[in-house]
Amino acid sequence: MSRARLFVYITAIGLGLWMVAAPLASLSVSKPNRKPAKSDKSIAILYTSQVYGQVRSCNCTKFRYGGYGRQATLMQQLSEKNPDLVLVDCGDALGGDTSKQGQLKSSLTTKIMSNIGYNAWVPGEMEIAADLHNLNEQCRELKVPLTCANVFDSTTGKRVCSSHVSFKTANGARVTVIGLLGKNLVANDVLRNTNVKIGDPADLLSKLAPTVRKTTDVLLVAAHMTIADAQAIAKLGIGDVVICSHIEKDLLMPAKDQNEVDAPYSNDQTGVFLKSMTRTNWSVGRLDMKLSQSGKWQAQSNKLLYLDRAYEESPAIVKLFDEYNAEVAAFYIEQRLKMRDELDKKIRARGLDPDEMRERNKRYAGHAACKSCHVAAYDVWKSSRHSTAINTLKKTKQEYDPECVGCHTTGRDQLSGFVNMKETPELANVQCESCHGAGKAHVAKPAAGYGVTGEDNCRSCHTDELDPDFDYEVMWKKIAH
Ligand code: HEC
Ligand code: HEC
Ligand code: HEC
Ligand code: HEC
Missing domain, CATH: 1.10.1130.10 (Flavocytochrome C3; Chain A)
Incomplete structure (x- = not known):
């Protein structure tokens, strides 16, 4: 997705293909810094949500899709062809497992997001429950842009993570992601324990947008909230696109032997609206948009790209999986040894031989x-x-x-x-x-x-x-x- 990678692609493949694909932008080959004319701007937004800690497919059957290893390979393939690519996680990447293994998986997820190059990670209620303060520290170290405009520290009143993230695609399109968390998704005791409070999403979006707008071509609002709440946000007409990412179990499978399926979206005066149906990391959503003559972004298509066995796992991500598995093994072996030692002590205290007892049982x-x-x-x-x-x-x-x-x-x-x-x-x-x-x-x-x-x-x-x-x-x- 980097400029450098785009440039290598162009020089390696030669001008021909590029000019066929985007004739109006062909000048940008010799002058890479020239911005394309307004009317031929397009952008592909890749999105995930509700991964729930499913970092890797178990691969038990061919129906077990997904995983970050395959996702990284997909991203690599897409970025070779698409200079205007954005990748956003819209919340609930973590599984809400607060055990030691859950914590190890949370660090793994952060490392993976850094490795794949996520442009933004918008927290959902699972990230709040996992302790957003701590997650924010981890993300800062690994330069993963965790972002949410309406979650505050309940003591200091300050935002826990950045209000928004702005970045440029390889082709120079300026994109801003504003994350919003729905009210009432997080139970009161979780809010108390994790020391956060949630502000009014519509209000904060309205306040933030005017400044952000000035330096942004595409404003993406990741609304981690119920459909009704997200629709209300979309009606404000502030974002170019609103992605709703807290949805009920809602499955859309590809036809037999296919790994893509069209997913619904709407396109109207207030902008583009869709609900993310990429649950459990089986698929990555892909929204393609184009800037119309009238200056409004219009969706061209919305697809779920299923991560099936057509995608090999990326070796870089497999390496991270291996490190994680070693940590998991070390933790459980030690935990078990400790338990056994304590138990053996108690058995010996009663004058019995633990090995003999185990054999007998x-x-x-x-x-x-x-x-x-x-x-x-x-x-x-x-x-x-x-x-x-x-x-x-x-x-x-x-x-x-x-x-x-x-x-x-x-x-x-x-x-x-x-x-x-x-x-x-x-x-x-x-x-x-x-x-x-x-x-x-x-x-x-x-x-x-x-x-x-x-x-x-x-x-x-x-x-x-x-x-x-x-x-x-x-x-x-x-x-x-
Ligand atoms: C304890 C869990 C478990 C139970 C119970 C179980 N299976 Fe399996 N089965 C597996 C696993 C795991 C595999 C895949 C093994 C592998 O390749 O790693 C498997 C594989 C198979 C295969 C493929 C074997 C091959 O050699 O091609 C068949 C057939 C099968 N199971 C049938 C059955 C039947 C029939 C039953 C019940 C009578 C059964 N299994 C009960 C776990 C189980
Ligand atoms: C609920 C039971 C269950 C759990 C949990 C489970 N497996 Fe399996 N696994 C199976 C069964 C059953 C099969 C055989 C399926 C078949 O061939 O029909 C299988 C097959 C496989 C295969 C395919 C083997 C082959 O040669 O095709 C792989 C790989 C695998 N499991 C890995 C894993 C991994 C990794 C995990 C943990 C993330 C896991 N499994 C957890 C039941 C399970
Ligand atoms: C995946 C499950 C599974 C495994 C593993 C398995 N069995 Fe069985 N076994 C069965 C089932 C199911 C039956 C048939 C029961 C029936 O039809 O009433 C059976 C039947 C039998 C019978 C009775 C056969 C008869 O003629 O009535 C014997 C003996 C037996 N198994 C022994 C073994 C031994 C020994 C092993 C290991 C080497 C083994 N089984 C492994 C599931 C299993
Ligand atoms: C020393 C010999 C011996 C050993 C060892 C042995 N079995 Fe058996 N098994 C028998 C006999 C004998 C029967 C009864 C056969 C009959 O009466 O039809 C039997 C019956 C069974 C049956 C069928 C029961 C039925 O009512 O039809 C199963 C299943 C079985 N054995 C499984 C196992 C398994 C699993 C093991 C290992 C854990 C095992 N056996 C070890 C001798 C043995």
Whole structure:
């Protein structure tokens, strides 16, 4: 998106293509600083919202879209063709998880936004709950422009982040983003705990706009609020475009084998209005606008670009994922060791041996214990992907991530089941006992009646959400034993 990158693009590709694409602006090739004439100004606004901490697709099925790794690749591809590109997150990038992992993910998100080059990040109620003061510090260090005109420190009365951000696109269009947070989205106790108060969005926008206008070609208002509230803001006719980004679950999927879909927008005297439907980072919105002869910005199209497997993950973002995964692993390993130490101390204080006690309480036998008596079943299982499910996680260094291990291991969250790869590596993978239940007692005293299972159990992992195409008859045949 930088000027330098644009220039490299032009010189590398030669003038021909550029002149076909934008004949009126062709002079800008020899004089890069010349501003294009008013009538051929256009701009592409890329937007995201309500990512809710979905930083990366789990990739469990081809329906698992999204993630910042793919997004970075998309941005790279688009910026090579579009000099007037803007990228804005319109709120709720974070998931509202205030645990240690949530905090690590929040830092990761900030690093990623810096890396991809977001022009603005407008906080939603999730960012308020995550502590906007602290987030603002992190963003300042990494030069991520966090911006919201109507959130104030309740003690000092000062704005927590900048009121607006102004910047130029590679082609010289001057853009300003004003972020606004709806009233009543944040619960009173959260406001109190995080020491912020929320001002009237319409009032603050009206006050801010006249000064900002003087030095801006495009004024984008990111209205993180309900549709009704955002429509009221749009009616003021202050912004060239208003994006509403606090919306209910509202899904618009592309047709089969497509990764783009047209999304609604409106174009009228008060400006362009749309609601962002890019929920959970599955897609990036793309609004293309053109300056009309009458001097008003008009939307040309609005699309959701689905981040499917056509986009490879950017290596730079994968590196950030790897660092995050290492932090997550280190944290959970240490937390567990501490817990175990404390527990062991208590057990010893009662004159018992913790190792012996653990051994006695074991309910899982592990797959090796089944082999000798159920050779045929064992061979089928061994050649299925269930038997290597942990390797899948290792490929992306996520074998310690609690968000992943549940369905790729055996007996997670069950008494004496899988804990983590350091403590219970023998319970990695989807083993016999994932489906048939803990079997140590059966191994000790084999008999019919143990291990009744079926479709319901499959669906505890092959969930509707994750694996919508799961067909028991078909899938059982693949692993029947
Ligand atoms: C020492 C031999 C032995 C071992 C080890 C063993 N089983 Fe069995 N298993 C049997 C016998 C015997 C039966 C009863 C077969 C029958 O009566 O039809 C059985 C039955 C079963 C059944 C079917 C139950 C039914 O009613 O049809 C399942 C499922 C099963 N075993 C799973 C396992 C699993 C999982 C393991 C490892 C955790 C395991 N078995 C270990 C001997 C063994
Ligand atoms: C504990 C969670 C879990 C349960 C229960 C489970 N699966 Fe799976 N299944 C997985 C995971 C994870 C994978 C993907 C493994 C990988 O490649 O990493 C998978 C993969 C598969 C595959 C592809 C295997 C291949 O070799 O192509 C089939 C088929 C399948 N499951 C069928 C079933 C059926 C049928 C059931 C129920 C009888 C079932 N699964 C129960 C987690 C589960
Ligand atoms: C709710 C259960 C569940 C969770 C949680 C889960 N997975 Fe899976 N995963 C599955 C199932 C089921 C499959 C097999 C789907 C199929 O083939 O139909 C699978 C398959 C996969 C595959 C595809 C393997 C292949 O060879 O095609 C990858 C990659 C994967 N999971 C990674 C992850 C990661 C990374 C996470 C954590 C972010 C995760 N999974 C969390 C259930 C889960
Ligand atoms: C993904 C889930 C899953 C896994 C993993 C799995 N099983 Fe099964 N198993 C089933 C289902 C489902 C049935 C069929 C139940 C039915 O039809 O009543 C079954 C049936 C059986 C039976 C009874 C077969 C018969 O002839 O009645 C045995 C024995 C058995 N499994 C042993 C094993 C052993 C041993 C392993 C590990 C090496 C294993 N299973 C792994 C789901 C699983």
